[in-house]
Amino acid sequence: MKIAILNGSPKGNLSVTLQYILYIQKKFPHHEYKILNVAQQIKTLEKNQEKFEDIIEEIKTSDGVIWEFPLYVMLVSSQYKRFIELIFERNVEDAFKNKYASLICTSIHFYDHTAINYIHAISEDLEMKFVGHFSADMMDLMDEEQRKNLISFAEDFFSTIENKLVVSRRFPPLKSRDFEYNPSGILTNKEKININDKKILVLTDYTNEDANIAKMVKTLQKCFSDKIEVINIYDVDIKGGCLGCIQCGYDNQCVYKDKDGFTDFYHKKLRTADVYIYALTIKDRYFSSRLKTVWDRSFFNGHVPTVIGKQFGYIVSGPISQIPNLREIICAMIEISDCNLVDIITDEYYDSQTIDLMIYSLAKRLINYSNSNFINPGTYLAVGGKKIFRDAIYGRMRFVFQADHRYYEEHGLYDFPQDDEQAKKMNEMFIPLMEKDEKFRKAFYSRANTEMIKPLQSIVRDPKK
Ligand SMILES: Cc1cc2nc3c(=O)[nH]c(=O)nc-3n(C[C@H](O)[C@H](O)[C@H](O)COP(=O)(O)O)c2cc1C
Incomplete structure (x- = not known):
């Protein structure tokens, strides 16, 4: 089978994500893999129609397509996004129609799901048969279990194509209405909004x-x-x-x-x-x-x-x-x-x-x-996301993103639970008591709900707050 790989990393062959594809290639060498660095070459593809058509020809002659990309700001890179726009602008959707598609991305799992949703939906807009996604942490390939997972994922993709299996559709097509907006005049007599000193x-x-x-x-x-x-x-x-x-x-x-x-x-x-x-x-x-x-x-x-x-x-x-x-x-x-x-x-x-x-x-x-x-x-969305950043910057990404680390330290963003003095005190006081004393434990849980709202009640009842 011929598999076209649409590489969405602006780094081209130096892409982390591409290594996952090369690993699959090593494990399934009997297939033909055509790696297309569309994000890295986006300027050429925009200017040179022939080069763009060469890419489309590779898609046409393939049995399956893998969208392979790094996460960039909750989506794909702007270069990859531009490539997707070119598919629609240049009316070459037919090349993708009925092709089996899958997706392999790498990231630190910060909003990887939104990028996956986007590419999944785009595949379906192109009438491709979307088989599944594999969202790896950047370094997952170092882990034996994850390598096994990747092999199973690839195996399933190839066998789905070979056996012409039927996959479900997840995203209904978008319906746009043909509507021309024209100011109605209703605001003519409305009081103008004072912006004061706001920029x-x-x-x-x-x-x-x-x-x-x-x-x-x-x-x-x-x-x-x-x-x-x-x-x-x-x-x-x-x-x-x-x-x-x-x-x-x-x-x-x-x-x-x-x-x-x-x-x-x-x-x-x-x-x-x-x-x-x-x-x-x-x-x-x-x-x-x-x-x-x-x-x-x-x-x-x-x-x-x-x-x-x-x-x-x-x-x-x-x-x-x-x-x-x-x-x-x-x-x-x-x-x-x-x-x-x-x-x-x-x-x-x-x-x-x-x-x-x-x-x-x-x-x-x-x-x-x-x-x-x-x-x-x-x-x-914010509470979960911030924790991913906090842990990554404190830990494995610190030496690369030293400016982030300095900022996180200076602005008290390293709010790890093990540094929460109040929580530590409560845990130290109550956990041994509850473990040792059954009577205390029962009394504790019988009053837990009343006690929990006491500090909040003190605010509600305080006439000064
Ligand atoms: C501009 C930029 C934006 C990024 N945005 C995200 C993101 O939103 N979520 C995430 O988990 N990782 C994000 N990353 C990390 C990359 O997805 C990650 O390093 C990826 O493995 C790089 O793959 P590549 O070498 O194939 O390009 C971002 C990296 C860059 C450079």
Whole structure:
């Protein structure tokens, strides 16, 4: 069988993830493997149609396709995302149709599931038969058990193809409506929203002034008493996507530093506002690869948040309610930075008048929340995610990401439970008593619920708090 490998690492042959493929190749040498470094070569593939068609030809003549990629900011790299966009833009979906597909990725398991969901759904949009995913920790290949797992995974993929087995579909196709938004005029007599001294930044990526999102941005601008800053990220000088070289790990200096305007843009614009409004259009099952480039390139800051305690709003054109995976990514990114997501509004259901009112309401609530400094407590998305970062930076990633380590130490982010003095005291006091004294244990559990709320009750009853 011929297996096409779509390598999504900007590092090409130096990819960690690729080693998993080479291991499979060693174990199943009778198959033909065609490794295609599509992320590393994205600029060539964009410019050179012939080279792009060569890749598509390899897909056409293969029996199975493996999406092989590293996690980049909860998804695939911007270069890989761009390759996926090219498939749709250049109408070559047919090459993928009915091919069996699987996915092998490496990461530290920080939002690997959102990247997997994305590629799984894209495969199904391409009418591929998606067999399964293998999400390895970067170094899993060193572990004998995981190597056995990988062999079983590959075996299943090959046998599914050979036996033409039938696999289930998980993601229904997206339905977009053909709707043109035009400002309704309902906001004409509305009081303008006073921005006081708040700095508002709108980031958008529209390429057509007549697009719904462009018109929605204009409506938003008119809601405020003063001029607000709108930046189209296509106007920012960005020479390319993150290369994954991790040289930024030591001192947060990006290798592109003086080669383009991104670092400057980041420090002067992207981290200086009080209120951020992203105005974006859905592209496949995410936003544009241009936006992904901005988010990937922001990785030069490592794993520390550089925008903390700010308000975020999203204005989206396209069927975001059908892509809960994307909503999760947005929520997670905001929560992990201890910021607050006020709302995500869209043009997917409503008429223009309702959209106008939603834009106005979003603008008003963003300012209100910014005035009161409200930050919603993080959910599992932030609490779980932060623990993965904390442990990795304290442990095995520290020598690479020394800048992160310094920040975590200085800002008290190493909140390990073994350092919780209060918990330690309680455990030392109660555990031996409960182990030794059955009467005490019974009494303890009979009063556990009443005792648990006592400190909370003291707050509720305190007239000063
Ligand atoms: C820009 C960038 C973003 C990353 N984002 C994530 C992430 O969101 N989740 C995660 O678990 N690992 C993340 N990683 C770690 C890589 O996924 C991991 O190192 C991977 O094994 C690299 O594979 P490769 O050598 O094949 O490129 C990121 C690395 C880089 C450089």
